[in-house]
Each structure stands twice: as structure tokens, then as C-alpha cells.
Amino acid sequence: MNIFFSLIKCLIFLIYWLLIANITFRVLIKKRRSIASSLSWLLSVYIIPFIGIFIWFFFGELYLDKRQKKIANRIWSMSNTWLNELKSRTYIFQIKNSEVATSLFQLCKHRQGISGIKSNKLKLLTNTNKIIETLIRDISLARKNIEMVFYIWKPGGIADDVAMALIKSAKRGIHCRLMLDSAGSIAFFRSPWVDIMRKSGIQVVEALKVSLLRVFLRRLDVRQHRKIILIDNYIVYSGSMNLVDPFLFKKSSGIGQWIDLMTRIEGPIAATMGIIYSCDWEIETGLKILPPLPNKTILKDNSNKNSSIQVIASGPGFPENMIHQALLTAIYSAKHELIMTTPYLVPSEDLLYAICTAAQRGVKVSIIIPLYHDSILVKWASRVFFTELLEAGVKIYQFKKGLLHSKSILVDQQLSLIGTANLDMRSLWLNFEITLVIDDSHFGKNLFCIQKQYISDSVLLDKKVWSMRAYWTRILEKIFYFLSPLL
Structure with a gap:
């Protein structure tokens, strides 16, 4: 019996140090991780042995499951046919930038392959109630499609007004897609809204699902943190606002109302936003939904000739860093x-x-x-x-x-x-x-x-x-x- 317990101890000891060696190797070969981050991980693993190893397997590496990783690695490459066709639409690109912006726009062009894009209308929105009011109006006037992605959709208050507007649009034949982060929108996925929306024809996708079965497939804290709304491949909303009622969201915390900014844009920038949404959708569903390429009519005569916009997306599959x-x-x-x-x-x-x-x-x-x-x-x-x-x-x-x-x-x-x-x-x-x-x-x-x-x-x-x-x-x-x- 003593020999048996000794063998078990030796086996546990061996497995422990093999795990330590494996994690050390992974930390050291990770090219993007800073020295401070690497040292923090190594100290955590060596000083807090079993807890450190446990935390590493949950949060140590940035990876998706195999299918998602395969899709992510190919969708934002310079060989992407759709991006090459977009670049041929030279009329949507701004030729010159201001002095202060030139370096950043050159960086974006080099890393992402496209120049700054012109817009017809650009508006900064600060009041949440007015943002929702404007959004509901745009949803009700939609003629073709509505795509949304949010980190948090919390049912209640004005968030339910948006849900109802989306359902009405879906019932009149508008193609509606909704992608929400699994962790951030947990309250939504536990609510009746999911079934109500799906029955009305809205495609609802739970992004980066959180479950015990996925613990060893990918990092659970990689989150879909984008906030994007696309309407008719022409109107774009993006900014810091989640789909929540600020007067209700985390009210019990006592920190007060959340203050956000959103930008509403009309014009060909919707095409680049659309390809980002398409990438995210394909990672989650495996289905391609490439947006239409912009034609000359998308730019109006009164377009802002001095305005230039770039969209930078991050996450697995997108230009690193x-x-x-x-x-x-x-x-x-x-x-x-x-x-x-x-x-x-x-x-x-x-x-x-x-x-x-x-x-x-x-x-x-x-x-x-x-x-x-x-x-x-x-x-x-x-x-x-x-x-x-x-x-x-x-x-x-x-x-x-x-x-x-x-x-x-x-x-x-x-x-x-x-x-x-x-x-x-x-x-x-x-x-x-x-x-x-x-x-x-x-x-x-x-x-x-x-x-x-x-x-x-x-x-x-x-x-x-x-x-x-x-x-x-x-x-x-x-x-x-x-x-x-x-x-």
C-alpha cells in the first residue's frame, strides 16, 4: 500500500512539473506578450502552484476552438477577394488627410490595406434616450437588412422598445441579424426575448458561448465587446453604448447612470463595418454574409469632402496589435x-x-x-x-x-x-x-x-x-x- 501511494505521489509530482514546463514554454514563445505580463504569469504559476496552473488554463492563452480559429485566420487577409474589390472602388476613398491625421491613416492603410473613406453624414450622439429614439426611427424605416452586435443587451426599459421595433421590422420582411456576447448578455439569453425574436424571423446568435464544456477549448474571457448597428448597408452606429436602459442598468451598484458616446454615419463606411460583422458572423455560424460593394450612387453630392474615416477592428483573425x-x-x-x-x-x-x-x-x-x-x-x-x-x-x-x-x-x-x-x-x-x-x-x-x-x-x-x-x-x-x- 505504501508503494502504491508513493507511486501516486510521484505521478502527481511528474504531471505537475510537466504542466509547469509546458506553461513556461508557452509563456516564453508567445511573441506578443510583454515582459511584465510574462513575468506575472511565471510568478503566478511558480509561487501559487495549483491555483496558478488553474488560472492559466482559463485565462492564459488567446484561442478560439479549432473551427473558429481556422475561419478567423483567413477572413482578414490581404488576399481576401472582397477587400481587393472594395479597393477598386476608388471613388469612396479620401485622397488627402489633415497633417495631424496623416501618420495614423498611413498606418491603417499599410496594416489594413485600405485608405480613409468618405461619408455623407457624420453625427455624434450623447443622450441615450435620443440615441434610442433615432435608432428606432432608422429601424422602422429600414428597407433591406438590419445587423447588430452588442456586448450587453439587458432587457427592460428602452431596450425593450428597440426589441419591439426590431421585431416589427422582421415581420414586415426585413432581414434582421442579432449577435450578442454570451457572458455580457446573459440576462437576455435567460429572458423570453430570445424565443420571441426568433419566432418573428430574427436570427439571434449567442457569441463566444460560455459553458463548462468549452473550458478547455478556448479562453472563456475572450469576449465579443463590439457595439455595431448596420442598417440597409448604408447607416452605421458604433461607440461605447450597450443596449441597456441607463436608468435601470446596474442601478443597485449606486454609481449612477452610465454615460456613453455613439456615432451615427451614413455612407460607404458601412461596407467596411459590414465586412467586420461578416467576419464575426462567420466565426460564430460558419456562414458567409458578405455585404454588397458600394457603388457611385452611395456618395451624395453633399458628401463631406473634408472628412475621412477608418475602422479598426481587433480580435482573433484581425490585424494584430x-x-x-x-x-x-x-x-x-x-x-x-x-x-x-x-x-x-x-x-x-x-x-x-x-x-x-x-x-x-x-x-x-x-x-x-x-x-x-x-x-x-x-x-x-x-x-x-x-x-x-x-x-x-x-x-x-x-x-x-x-x-x-x-x-x-x-x-x-x-x-x-x-x-x-x-x-x-x-x-x-x-x-x-x-x-x-x-x-x-x-x-x-x-x-x-x-x-x-x-x-x-x-x-x-x-x-x-x-x-x-x-x-x-x-x-x-x-x-x-x-x-x-x-x-
Whole structure:
């Protein structure tokens, strides 16, 4: 009996060290992972043995299941026939960009293969009720198709009004597709709305399903975080807003109403948004739904000749590290003023250095974050960056009228970046995200007014007061900072 137990112990010991060796090898060969992230994983696995191994198998690697990975690897390649045909429609592309935007648009062209695209109409939306009202009107006027993807759809309030509008459109023959993240929209998939929508003819897809059976097939924390609405291959909505009623969503948390930004665009940009949606749909269903290529009639005579838009998508199958590169390029392009809003501030070392450098070379840099937060982990992890930012001359504003959820960057009131990506590791390198890059002075001035309103509703973090914070809070900040590469 003693021999048997000794053999079992030896077997467990052998399996344990084989797992450790396997994880160490995977961490070291991962080309995109930073040194800080690699060290965090190695320390976690070696110092907290079994727990570290368990966490690694859940969150350590970015992968889909085999079928999804195969699709993802081919859909956004430069050999993609649809993209090559889109590039032949030269009339939709903007030839020249403003000085501050040129570098970023050149980067996008090199990495994604297409230039900035013209638009007919570009509008920035801030009031959730008005956004929903406008959206419902567009849904009711749709003539061909409606496609949506959201991270969160929470039933109740004005979200139900959108559901009813979508159902009515489906019943009158409009082709409707709805893709929602499994984890973010768990309340929706447990509600009667799924069956009601499907019976009305709406195709509802649960993206990146969460279940125990999928634990060893892929990472469970890879999430579909995009927010996109496409109507008639012509109207596009995108931004930070989930399909929720802000007066009801997470009301019990006591942090107040969620504050978001959405952009509504008319024109050929719908084609590039459509191919991104098509990619996501194929990954989930295996079915191709390529959007129609834009013709000359899609651009109206009154189209904005000085406006140029790029769409940057991230996630498995899309150009690697693209959003991170875009953010760095935008920050380094700033000459006069840089304003950033984000609910989650846990930047990479490169982003932190770029922001501090901008302030040190004379750019007026402001970062607006929520005073009240829904994530304790991110809240504490973000605090460790404050000292370095403040010392560099960055102004940090803490928004006090709810949870500021909008994600925006404005460079010299000309170049705008608006989308779903937060300034944290998860958005930059893990989730399916989307960012609109807009080179338009009128749009930039509108965004500037909104950001100034955010600032007026915020408290400025005082450098001296911050330096006098309690010692125990500094210890907590360092602990959460240690975990930040894993966020």
C-alpha cells in the first residue's frame, strides 16, 4: 500500500512539473506578450502552484476552438477577394488627410490595406434616450437588412422598445441579424426575448458561448465587446453604448447612470463595418454574409469632402496589435492638445510613456475617468499610474455624475478616435473591439465640447493631495498593479 501511494505521489509530482514546463514554454514563445505580463504569469504559476496552473488554463492563452480559429485566420487577409474589390472602388476613398491625421491613416492603410473613406453624414450622439429614439426611427424605416452586435443587451426599459421595433421590422420582411456576447448578455439569453425574436424571423446568435464544456477549448474571457448597428448597408452606429436602459442598468451598484458616446454615419463606411460583422458572423455560424460593394450612387453630392474615416477592428483573425499601434500613433501626433476619456485606465508601458512624453513636450494632456467605478480591481490597478502621469504634467479629471463609460481620444480638435476599446490590456490585446478613426474638424469640435462638459462635471486630481494619500492605499495599488498585466 505504501508503494502504491508513493507511486501516486510521484505521478502527481511528474504531471505537475510537466504542466509547469509546458506553461513556461508557452509563456516564453508567445511573441506578443510583454515582459511584465510574462513575468506575472511565471510568478503566478511558480509561487501559487495549483491555483496558478488553474488560472492559466482559463485565462492564459488567446484561442478560439479549432473551427473558429481556422475561419478567423483567413477572413482578414490581404488576399481576401472582397477587400481587393472594395479597393477598386476608388471613388469612396479620401485622397488627402489633415497633417495631424496623416501618420495614423498611413498606418491603417499599410496594416489594413485600405485608405480613409468618405461619408455623407457624420453625427455624434450623447443622450441615450435620443440615441434610442433615432435608432428606432432608422429601424422602422429600414428597407433591406438590419445587423447588430452588442456586448450587453439587458432587457427592460428602452431596450425593450428597440426589441419591439426590431421585431416589427422582421415581420414586415426585413432581414434582421442579432449577435450578442454570451457572458455580457446573459440576462437576455435567460429572458423570453430570445424565443420571441426568433419566432418573428430574427436570427439571434449567442457569441463566444460560455459553458463548462468549452473550458478547455478556448479562453472563456475572450469576449465579443463590439457595439455595431448596420442598417440597409448604408447607416452605421458604433461607440461605447450597450443596449441597456441607463436608468435601470446596474442601478443597485449606486454609481449612477452610465454615460456613453455613439456615432451615427451614413455612407460607404458601412461596407467596411459590414465586412467586420461578416467576419464575426462567420466565426460564430460558419456562414458567409458578405455585404454588397458600394457603388457611385452611395456618395451624395453633399458628401463631406473634408472628412475621412477608418475602422479598426481587433480580435482573433484581425490585424494584430492594431488598436494599440493606432493609439500610440495618435498620441505621438498631438502637437497642442490631447484629451482622453476612458472608464478603465490600465495602460501598457508604451502607452503610459507616450502620454507622459506628450505632456512633457508641451502638449496639454487631459485624462477623464470615472470617480465612481463598477470594477474594484481596475479602480485600484489604475491608481498606480496616477503619480507618474501627474508628475509628467497630465491633468486627471474624475467624473462625478455617474459612470463615464465613453471611450474617446481627441488630438488637436481634429483627429478623433471613438469606439469600444478601453485603455487596458483586455481591450488592447484580447477582446473583439472596434474603433472609429475620424479626421474631421467639425466632428472634432463637437467632441471637444462634449469632453469639456465632462471636465466641468469632474473634480481635478490635486498632485499634492494625491502625494499625501495613506500608506496602506499605496500597498494596495502595488498589489493590484502586479495583477494589471493579467487584466
